Amino acid sequence: MNFGVIVFPGSNCDHDCMHVLSDLLGQKAVPVWHKESSLAGLDAVILPGGFSYGDYLRTGAIARFSPVMGAVKQFAQEGGMVLGICNGFQILLEAGLLPGAMLRNRSLSFICKDVYVRVENAATPFTGFCKPGQVLKIPIAHADGNYYTDEVMRSQMKAAAQVVFRYCTAEGEVTQEANPNGSLDNIAGIMNPAGNVMGMMPHPERSAEDVLGNEDGKLIFLSMLDALKKAVERGVSALVGGVTIENIARR
């Protein structure tokens, strides 16, 4: 499969993502400079972590106007698979591809540590390799990960099972103590209603190989790869995890 990793000025996890995809999963991963206007030939797109445009104004606020974001929006509308990690998640929020916004961490600190997240929805193309309720240990590294959305959107997201990951204890209990940044409902990752765009604050690319002592993050990439392969097997329009992912095979 062909993965594109978008590189904004200030992205710094692009190479980690490409390493996981190419060296660990044996897939083709190419960097896509933010000035590109086409994503032709790609099966999935990843917006990596970092500090795009120095986080000026708000995290992701400037990056969302990069030329490539027009192509990312179109790619997403056509059912293409888009994963935003950390700053990539923040950019997807600012771009309106995912609902809500990020506030400064409750503690005001930049938090860089391993956290536990519970898989709230395992029937997504991003979590197909996880069990429902499975606890994953994945590191976070951010200052603005305090997810917020209004009551209306909160209930819409609940109804559509759009919350994919929530911060929890090692035992899988969702508690305030396990919430590192003050995020609403302990939300660590969400997807769009169609299920082809997901954003998550934890960094799966930093916990995807044994040599790093943790392979939990690899499940995300394996799930994506599996969903893409199944989509291709089933034809141009495929049902993956209860979600219609059209056009993936065409790309």
Place this chain on the structure above:
Amino acid sequence: MKAKIHVTLKPGILDPQGKAIEHALATLGFANAGNVRMGKYLELDINEAAKDKAEAQVKAMCEKLLANTIIEEYRYELQ
């Protein structure tokens, strides 16, 4: 024409920076200071003589980029 724009978090939205500043003020003895809200201030020149046109542009700038209206509100003055 000069636009002076203030962007602040909406009422009711947690403002951790404002809270930290409030605690610092209390430590300094300003115990009667409360409800600190921290925001951003932007100043820009618009090459536009007509006030209504300039105002429409500033509003569009705030809506599209300067404020994230999910969490922030804005106000501006034109001079």
